[in-house]
Amino acid sequence: MRAYLAFIKKEGLELIRTYKLLLMFLIFFAFGVMSPLMAKLMPDLMSQLALEGIEISLPEPSAIDCYAQFFKNLTQMGLLVIVLMFSGMLTQELGKGTLVHLVTKGLPKSTILLAKYTVASLSWTACLLLAFSVTYGYTVYLFSGDEIFHLFYSVSVLWLFGLFLLAVSSFFQTIVKSQATQLILVAFCIGGLFLLKLFPKMEEYNPLTLVTDNVAMLDKAYDLTSLTIPIFMTIGLTIVLLLGSLLAFFKKQL
Amino acid sequence: MNVLEVKSLTKQFGTKTVLRDISFTIPSQCIFGFLGQNGAGKTTTMKLILGLLQANSGEIFVCGEPVVYGNTKTNRWIGYLPDVPEFYSYMTPREYLSLCGEITGLAKDEIRSRCDELLELVGLSKENRRIGGFSRGMKQRLGIAQALLNNPKLLICDEPTSALDPVGRKEILDVLLKAKEKTAILFSTHILTDVEQICDQVAILHEGELVLNGSLEDLKKQHAKNQIRLVFKEEHQACQLQSLLVTDARIKEVHQQDTTLNVEVNDLEEDGRYLLKVILESGVPIYQFEVLEPTLEALFMEVIA
Numbered sequence: 273m274r275a276y277l278a279f280i281k282k283e284g285l286e287l288i289r290t291y292k293l294l295l296m297f298l299i300f301f302a303f304g305v306m307s308p309l310m311a312k313l314m315p316d317l318m319s320q321l322a323l324e325g326i327e328i329s330l331p332e333p334s335a336i337d338c339y340a341q342f343f344k345n346l347t348q349m350g351l352l353v354i355v356l357m358f359s360g361m362l363t364q365e366l367g368k369g370t371l372v373h374l375v376t377k378g379l380p381k382s383t384i385l386l387a388k389y390t391v392a393s394l395s396w397t398a399c400l401l402l403a404f405s406v407t408y409g410y411t412v413y414l415f416s417g418d419e420i421f422h423l424f425y426s427v428s429v430l431w432l433f434g435l436f437l438l439a440v441s442s443f444f445q446t447i448v449k450s451q452a453t454q455l456i457l458v459a460f461c462i463g464g465l466f467l468l469k470l471f472p473k474m475e476e477y478n479p480l481t482l483v484t485d486n487v488a489m490l491d492k493a494y495d496l497t498s499l500t501i502p503i504f505m506t507i508g509l510t511i512v513l514l515l516g517s518l519l520a521f522f523k524k525q526l
Numbered sequence: 527m528n529v530l531e532v533k534s535l536t537k538q539f540g541t542k543t544v545l546r547d548i549s550f551t552i553p554s555q556c557i558f559g560f561l562g563q564n565g566a567g568k569t570t571t572m573k574l575i576l577g578l579l580q581a582n583s584g585e586i587f588v589c590g591e592p593v594v595y596g597n598t599k600t601n602r603w604i605g606y607l608p609d610v611p612e613f614y615s616y617m618t619p620r621e622y623l624s625l626c627g628e629i630t631g632l633a634k635d636e637i638r639s640r641c642d643e644l645l646e647l648v649g650l651s652k653e654n655r656r657i658g659g660f661s662r663g664m665k666q667r668l669g670i671a672q673a674l675l676n677n678p679k680l681l682i683c684d685e686p687t688s689a690l691d692p693v694g695r696k697e698i699l700d701v702l703l704k705a706k707e708k709t710a711i712l713f714s715t716h717i718l719t720d721v722e723q724i725c726d727q728v729a730i731l732h733e734g735e736l737v738l739n740g741s742l743e744d745l746k747k748q749h750a751k752n753q754i755r756l757v758f759k760e761e762h763q764a765c766q767l768q769s770l771l772v773t774d775a776r777i778k779e780v781h782q783q784d785t786t787l788n789v790e791v792n793d794l795e796e797d798g799r800y801l802l803k804v805i806l807e808s809g810v811p812i813y814q815f816e817v818l819e820p821t822l823e824a825l826f827m828e829v830i831a
Contacts, residue, residue: 274628274631275628275629275631277628278625278628278629279625279629281625282614282617282625285616285617285621286614286616289616290616368612369608369610369612370612370613370614372578372606372608372612373606373608373611373612373613373626373669373672374625374626374629375578376576376578376601376604376606377601377626377629377630377672377675377676378599378601378602378629378630378631379629381596522596525578525579526578
């Protein structure tokens with residue numbers, strides 16, 4: 273446990289001193305600010321773009337538009353930023369050989385992997401919370417009268433998908449040497465999930481549902497029980513991927 | 527007591543046999559010079575001792591405990607310095623040693639005192655810069671400090687001096703001599719003069735086989751040739767004497783190189799006196815007569831030839 277905490281501390285120090293944490297916070301803060309602002313300003317911007325003789329009429333913006341923008345930013349750019357930031361967490365250390373000293377000091381490989389996954393997950397959690405708090409605060413301020421349903425649930429399933437994506441990245445980092453190859457494999461994996469969506473029978477098992485239906489979930493009529501299977505599938509796959517990562521990393525020669 | 531015992535160790539990578547049935551032991555407080563050309567299998571042997579690679583056959587014992595691949599507990603007895611030690615560039619040396627101390631399981635007070643002691647030993651006690659700004663020599667010294675942090679019974683150094691300037695090399699050799707008081711050292715290197723300076727025992731690995739193993743003095747006695755070097759002013763003088771010696775039954779071998787003759791004899795004292803007599807009688811003027819001390823380099827070249 274002490275080695276696990278020491279390694280987590282080291283990972284944290286790395287994020288701070290290499291300015292990765294600052295960069296992530298700035299990006300996610302921007303996502304948080306942009307979502308309500310874009311929703312609020314979009315009608316004005318569009319009206320200024322209107323050409324002579326053409327009238328553009330947009331409905332009054334609402335809180336739903338803020339969250340639609342928020343989920344669009346987070347499920348696309350937000351997840352991409354997190355995957356990119358942590359795409360070298362293991363491959364870079366294995367490539368440089370910085371883990372050799374620590375492993376020969378008795379640091380178990382499982383501790384390394386779990387500590388790295390923990391720090392990546394905590395960073396994703398903090399970034400998501402930051403972006404969501406800013407969006408939530410602004411939305412309440414700008415659109416106080418609007419009623420939104422299942423908001424925290426919708427954000428929670430997005431968070432869960434982020435954890436799954438980090439597990440996919442961890443798994444590929446233990447089986448390939450190059451950071452670029454690992455990123456390509458993660459992209460293929462996501463592409464595969466999109467392909468599965470073409471088959472209606474697979475829809476209810478697909479983890480991708482957790483990041484494609486977020487705006488629909490904000491509707492009062494949305495049946496949350498339809499997400500039960502994707503949620504359990506995502507949790508199950510995350511655990512399987514982490515166990516697979518541990519096994520592959522154990523076999524990997526340093 | 528032997529700190530390290532390697533018994534009949536064999537390692538293959540695919541179809542290539544990198545180590546073939548090698549065995550050796552290292553007693554406590556001994557610096558064991560581990561020599562061999564590039565690709566001889568030195569680093570592979572060290573990684574097997576550290577449990578970082580899996581052997582095809584054979585056994586390794588550190589302080590009497592068997593080494594197990596993957597997560598060996600014997601590493602608590604070992605300190606390891608790789609040939610190019612890599613550190614976290616954003617950390618200071620003290621932060622790095624503290625991390626190593628926590629991983630090793632040392633108490634907080636002990637970590638603090640060991641950090642002070644070791645940074646002093648390797649001359650980095652006043653360095654508060656981050657490791658990213660360190661020279662290669664400084665990184666090598668920090669590598670030794672981290673390797674000695676847990677008071678190891680066995681220190682494994684993989685070519686620690688090979689990329690250093692003469693000053694850096696001397697600093698590392700001095701640190702190793704100090705460390706020898708408390709630990710056995712497996713010292714892999716290409717630099718034979720370093721081995722002659724600090725090693726008590728030497729083993730030479732060649733194409734995966736241990737071709738020599740023993741104390742430096744014994745090995746020199748057993749394997750070195752009795753050679754006398756004769757230097758002349760002119761090349762034709764060397765040729766003249768060579769033609770005399772090559773047919774002499776008391777001379778084992780004669781090699782000429784420009785103005786120099788290397789003469790191999792059976793007995794340095796008796797045959798040396800005889801050689802002087804032959805030179806005097808021949809009337810060839812000689813510039814230099816030198817009895818060659820057996821060197822590790824000559825020994826190394828002989829066994830790997």
